[in-house]
Amino acid sequence: MKKYSFLVFLIIASLIFIACQKKEAFKKELVNDGYKVVIISDQPPHVGINKWKIFVYTADGKPVENAVVKNVNGYMPPMPGMPEMSFDYKVQKVADYFESDVNLSMGGTWQMTILVEIDGKPYEFKFGFNL
Numbered sequence: 703m704k705k706y707s708f709l710v711f712l713i714i715a716s717l718i719f720i721a722c723q724k725k726e727a728f729k730k731e732l733v734n735d736g737y738k739v740v741i742i743s744d745q746p747p748h749v750g751i752n753k754w755k756i757f758v759y760t761a762d763g764k765p766v767e768n769a770v771v772k773n774v775n776g777y778m779p780p781m782p783g784m785p786e787m788s789f790d791y792k793v794q795k796v797a798d799y800f801e802s803d804v805n806l807s808m809g810g811t812w813q814m815t816i817l818v819e820i821d822g823k824p825y826e827f828k829f830g831f832n833l
């Protein structure tokens with residue numbers, strides 16, 4: 703009986719662990735010129751609509767009040783039999799962060815660029831992944 707209750711405990715503990723992990727399945731930190739952009743999503747990058755929350759911080763982690771996330775761009779380089787693709791995704795301000803529905807239309811190599819304006823100055827934050 704004791705053996706089983708430990709097993710049950712282990713299963714519950716791992717389920718809780720998985721549930722907590724799922725909430726923030728994707729997190730990306732990008733640094734440029736003393737600023738930090740943090741992208742958080744409850745799903746890892748996948749084909750289809752990716753709901754991204756975008757936060758802008760100073761290097762030491764303070765929110766940048768006057769930062770405006772202007773654009774999210776997804777770029778796919780040319781593939782055999784396919785020209786390059788480039789999409790601009792709309793960004794909306796929500797409370798202290800920004801939100802974008804990033805529609806990744808197909809599998810392959812994606813290069814993402816987050817354009818942020820701070821005090822009228824543009825900053826680009828880039829990263830890439832394969833789907």
Ligand SMILES: [Cu+2]
Pocket residue numbers: 778779780781784787808810
């Ligand atoms: Cu392609």
